[in-house]
Amino acid sequence: MSILKRVPTPIAFLFWMTLATGLAYPLAVTGIASLLFPARAGASLILVRGEVRGSRLLAQDFHSGRYFRPRPSATGYTYVGSGASNLAPTSAALGAAVKDRAEAWRQAYGSEAPQDMLHSSGSGLDPDISLEAALDQLDSVCAARALTPAQSEALGGQIRKEAAGRTSAISSPRLNVVELNLLLETDPRFASPSQEGERQ
Numbered sequence: 001m002s003i004l005k006r007v008p009t010p011i012a013f014l015f016w017m018t019l020a021t022g023l024a025y026p027l028a029v030t031g032i033a034s035l036l037f038p039a040r041a042g043a044s045l046i047l048v049r050g051e052v053r054g055s056r057l058l059a060q061d062f063h064s065g066r067y068f069r070p071r072p073s074a075t076g077y078t079y080v081g082s083g084a085s086n087l088a089p090t091s092a093a094l095g096a097a098v099k100d101r102a103e104a105w106r107q108a109y110g111s112e113a114p115q116d117m118l119h120s121s122g123s124g125l126d127p128d129i130s131l132e133a134a135l136d137q138l139d140s141v142c143a144a145r146a147l148t149p150a151q152s153e154a155l156g157g158q159i160r161k162e163a164a165g166r167t168s169a170i171s172s173p174r175l176n177v178v179e180l181n182l183l184l185e186t187d188p189r190f191a192s193p194s195q196e197g198e199r200q
Contacts, residue, residue, distance in 0.1 A: 043055050043057065044056040044057045046178065046179070046182060048182070048186060053182060054178050054182070055127075055178070056127065056176055056178060056179060057125075057127065058079060058125045058127060058178070059073065059077055059126055059127040059177065059178065060077060060127075060181075061076070061077040062177075062181055064144070065144040066141065066144045066145050066184070067141065067181045067184065068129070068134060068137050068141055068177050068180050068181055069117075069129075069133075069137060069177070070127065070129060070177045070178075071116055071117060071119075071120060071121050071126055071128075071129060072097075072101060072117070072118075072119065072120040073120050073121070073124040074120040074124045075124040076124075077124065077125065079125065082123055082124040082125050083122075083123065083124055084120065084122045084123070084124065085097075085120055098118045098119065101113060101117065101118050102118055105118075105136075108140065109136045109137060109139075109140055111136050113136075114129075114130050114132040114133045114136065115130075116129060116130045116133060117129070117130075117133050127176050127177055127179075128174040128175065128177070129175055129177050130172060130173065130174060130175075131159070131163040131172070131173035131174070131175060134159050134163070134177075134180065135156065135159065138152070138156055138159065139152070141155075141184070142155065145184070145190070145192040146192045147190065147192060151189065154189055154190070155190055158183070158189075162175055162179075162180070163175050
């Protein structure tokens, strides 16, 4: 059989496989996911009064002391081209970065930095922080927001409650820092006196 007679079969196979795996399968999976898990399939967006404020899946950089800090990001929390630093455990650059983060944490919060706050995540966009990391920052955030002792205690209780709801037999307590910071802005229990004045 000549080569010319065999060409149409591979081309036809490529065409049908492209349709099946490149079009039909993705559409089917996306459709099923949209029906069963509409929020996750839609990027788990956080909406406040119809305005998109972020995603539960993606960390954001919070510079102000009025907010809880996320884990370090090797890519500056950029959504395009996100990833890890790819530095080896023996890397001098990684060692220096960890040392700098530990010292900055100690100066800011007066405690030893939790492990998750010393190393960036594999994606660079992990929105979760440990319960320890959140509690270490609690007093500083409350002070920056001028919260009363009662408000600070309530916020600490809410943090522990949220973390308990995200604990399993194989994972330690975690908190979504994007949702936690949004709580500070939307929950009237944690409104500072200046915020209350703005609302009146």
